[in-house]
Amino acid sequence: xxxxxxxLFGLILSFSKESFAQENLSKLDCFTYLMEEKEIGVDRIxxxxxxxxxxxxxxxxxxxxxxxVWIKIESKKFDSYSNPLLVLNSSxxxxxxxxxxxNGEVGNYQVSGRLTGIEKRHFQSHKIVFQLTPQELxxxxxxxxxxxxxxxxxxxxxxxxxxxxxxxxxxxxxFGLLTGIFIGLFFYNLFLYFSVRDKIYLVYVLHTVLVWxxxxxxxGFTQVLIWPEWDWMNIRSVVIFSSLVSIVGIWFLRIFLxxxxxxxxxxxxxxxxxxxxxxxxxxxxxxxxxxxxxxILVTQSIVxxxxxxxxxxxxxxxYRPARYYLLAWSVFMIGIFLFVFSEMGIIPTNxxxxxIMPFGSALEVVLLSFAxxxxxxxxxxxxxxxxxxxxxxxxxxxxxxREQNNMLEQKVRIRTDELEHALRTLQNTQSQLVNQxxxxxxxxxxxxxxxxxxxxxxxxxxxxTPLRRDIKDIMEIVEFYRSSGQRExxxxxxxxxxxxxxxxxxxxxxxxxxQLLKGMDDGAKRTVEIVKGLRIFSRVDxxxxxxxxxxxxxNSTIILLNSTIPSxxxxxxxxxxxxxxxxxxxxxxxxxxxxxxxxxxxxxDNLDNISDPKITVRTKPFADHVIVEIEDNGPGMPExxxxxxxxxxxTTKAVGKGTGLGLSxxxxxxxxxxxxxEVVTEEGQGxxxxxxxxxxxxxxxxx
Numbered sequence: 001x002x003x004x005x006x007x008l009f010g011l012i013l014s015f016s017k018e019s020f021a022q023e024n025l026s027k028l029d030c031f032t033y034l035m036e037e038k039e040i041g042v043d044r045i046x047x048x049x050x051x052x053x054x055x056x057x058x059x060x061x062x063x064x065x066x067x068x069v070w071i072k073i074e075s076k077k078f079d080s081y082s083n084p085l086l087v088l089n090s091s092x093x094x095x096x097x098x099x100x101x102x103n104g105e106v107g108n109y110q111v112s113g114r115l116t117g118i119e120k121r122h123f124q125s126h127k128i129v130f131q132l133t134p135q136e137l138x139x140x141x142x143x144x145x146x147x148x149x150x151x152x153x154x155x156x157x158x159x160x161x162x163x164x165x166x167x168x169x170x171x172x173x174x175f176g177l178l179t180g181i182f183i184g185l186f187f188y189n190l191f192l193y194f195s196v197r198d199k200i201y202l203v204y205v206l207h208t209v210l211v212w213x214x215x216x217x218x219x220g221f222t223q224v225l226i227w228p229e230w231d232w233m234n235i236r237s238v239v240i241f242s243s244l245v246s247i248v249g250i251w252f253l254r255i256f257l258x259x260x261x262x263x264x265x266x267x268x269x270x271x272x273x274x275x276x277x278x279x280x281x282x283x284x285x286x287x288x289x290x291x292x293x294x295x296i297l298v299t300q301s302i303v304x305x306x307x308x309x310x311x312x313x314x315x316x317x318x319y320r321p322a323r324y325y326l327l328a329w330s331v332f333m334i335g336i337f338l339f340v341f342s343e344m345g346i347i348p349t350n351x352x353x354x355x356i357m358p359f360g361s362a363l364e365v366v367l368l369s370f371a372x373x374x375x376x377x378x379x380x381x382x383x384x385x386x387x388x389x390x391x392x393x394x395x396x397x398x399x400x401x402r403e404q405n406n407m408l409e410q411k412v413r414i415r416t417d418e419l420e421h422a423l424r425t426l427q428n429t430q431s432q433l434v435n436q437x438x439x440x441x442x443x444x445x446x447x448x449x450x451x452x453x454x455x456x457x458x459x460x461x462x463x464x465t466p467l468r469r470d471i472k473d474i475m476e477i478v479e480f481y482r483s484s485g486q487r488e489x490x491x492x493x494x495x496x497x498x499x500x501x502x503x504x505x506x507x508x509x510x511x512x513x514x515q516l517l518k519g520m521d522d523g524a525k526r527t528v529e530i531v532k533g534l535r536i537f538s539r540v541d542x543x544x545x546x547x548x549x550x551x552x553x554x555n556s557t558i559i560l561l562n563s564t565i566p567s568x569x570x571x572x573x574x575x576x577x578x579x580x581x582x583x584x585x586x587x588x589x590x591x592x593x594x595x596x597x598x599x600x601x602x603x604x605d606n607l608d609n610i611s612d613p614k615i616t617v618r619t620k621p622f623a624d625h626v627i628v629e630i631e632d633n634g635p636g637m638p639e640x641x642x643x644x645x646x647x648x649x650x651t652t653k654a655v656g657k658g659t660g661l662g663l664s665x666x667x668x669x670x671x672x673x674x675x676x677x678e679v680v681t682e683e684g685q686g687x688x689x690x691x692x693x694x695x696x697x698x699x700x701x702x703x
Contacts, residue, residue: 062152071144088128089155091220100139118228126220150293214241547580570614602634631688
């Protein structure tokens with residue numbers, strides 16, 4: 001990399017010598033000029049030749065405007081040349097017209113410029129050259145018309161044809177060497193990008209390409225090499241690539257100096273700068289290139305100072321890679337300021353200011369490459385220091401660990417004994433709580449059974465009195481028929497008997513007796529059903545795994561809970577054809593009891609908010625297992641409650657209304673049966689418990 005710096009300084013030295021040689025040429029330092037509107041023709045300019053102003057041998061910059069500059073050159077300046085050329089040391093003039101004037105008349109004119117096409121030029125190079133003919137050499141004076149959309153800078157000299165070719169050859173070689181340096185940096189950093197996969201190298205590569213295009217556009221080589229006939233790009237290339245290289249350069253700066261981390265407030269200012277460059281580009285593409293060129297000169301003057309301040313502020317905060325960046329940007333800033341001040345007419349325009357930008361940009365790119373390499377070295381050194389520090393800390397920790405191991409082993413033994421004691425205590429407590437939960441469930445069952453048995457008993461007791469009365473009435477009729485039967489029935493007696501039957505409504509009495517007997521029969525059957533349900537639910541005589549009809553267990557559970565279910569709640573059964581399932585029937589019935597009971601409570605607490613409260617029980621058969629779904633359309637549960645419902649002692653009920661063990665026991669029972677229990681719930685969308693049980697148990701499960 002240092003060889004590149006040496007090569008650049010060699011190029012600067014060589015070009016300085018060549019520039020010195022050009023200083024000995026006949027430079028057109030003294031001339032007269034006039035600035036007019038574009039519509040004025042050459043004939044009117046000849047009439048106003050007395051209005052031309054002298055440049056006093058130092059004014060070469062005529063600003064950035066939409067006017068036309070007319071230059072008057074005395075023909076006597078060409079007397080000592082045999083085959084002279086008039087060379088304009090600029091490549092960014094749109095049109096330059098050369099008019100010979102003899103006795104107030106205009107002869108045949110020549111035209112050149114960046115919009116005339118390379119093929120039409122006398123010399124197909126990046127400079128504007130006029131071959132002076134005998135007609136022009138014999139004229140009284142020459143008029144040059146400079147028509148340009150952006151800067152109007154006039155630097156010209158007179159040189160022999162052969163000598164000019166040597167100058168062009170040198171500048172082509174110089175630009176070729178400069179391009180070679182850019183290509184070398186391009187491929188070197190592109191290789192680094194593919195090696196380390198750090199995007200900063202890709203940004204640097206893009207920056208290098210744009211710097212080359214920007215400088216090649218300023219020097220006019222893009223017009224010669226890439227788009228010789230593309231007038232639209234020839235006019236705008238300097239503005240476009242200067243803006244793009246500034247945007248990408250700021251992007252590189254923000255990544256390289258970590259400005260968001262070190263100077264976040266200053267980093268925000270770059271967003272405003274991006275907006276300005278966006279305005280410049282849009283304006284150049286659509287509206288006025290002249291305005292874009294004016295704005296970009298002012299913007300770049302401000303941006304280089306702002307970037308320099310950001311780099312200095314980052315360095316002050318201790319970020320060492322900012323050193324090389326500060327140096328690189330300082331070199332580039334000098335080139336920018338000399339170029340911008342020359343373009344704006346603040347300082348004299350000469351060969352140094354014309355070529356300072358390529359030199360400054362090349363040095364900046366090389367120094368930025370140094371900065372990237374320095375950043376790698378710094379990061380490598382920091383990583384090595386960090387690893388050494390970590391190794392030292394690890395050694396210290398290892399010593400501390402050895403010292404503390406003995407203490408920890410002793411504490412672990414003590415703590416283990418304490419935990420074993422606590423575990424035994426917790427197991428005893430848990431067993432007691434489980435038994436309490438069982439007793440609570442048993443008490444609930446007993447209350448439900450008492451309530452349900454009370455109804456059929458009431459049927460029997462309430463029907464005894466009317467049944468006794470009706471029987472008595474019937475007996476009166478029977479007694480009457482008996483007493484009358486001892487005598488001969490007469491028509492009158494028959495009438496009396498008939499009247500008695502009508503008075504007592506014998507047919508109705510007989511029908512009522514039938515209904516009462518039917519009610520007593522239904523009550524008795526219901527009593528039998530409740531007792532049967534209690535027996536199926538409790539399964540006190542079945543403590544081993546047996547094949548069970550789950551539908552019987554569900555139905556018996558619903559019967560036992562019937563007294564606690566409000567009349568508004570509907571129970572919907574959607575049963576599939578289930579096979580007999582191997583399980584502990586009493587335990588599985590306890591699962592159904594706890595889940596259904598929770599669903600009833602959830603709906604009972606929100607009856608006013610639910611239009612059609614219901615609990616749906618579904619069963620589905622599969623190849624090796626069955627599914628039981630218990631769904632309610634209650635308020636559902638939030639996610640934080642859902643995550644904890646199976647934890648022991650967790651409950652959302654009021655104090656004294658729940659132990660928090662119901663669902664914990666349910667989960668344990670299902671787990672012991674090698675099944676799964678899933679909860680699907682969402683706040684305001686109800687809750688569904690999905691129970692999956694295998695049809696066959698490989699190993700019997702006991703409590």
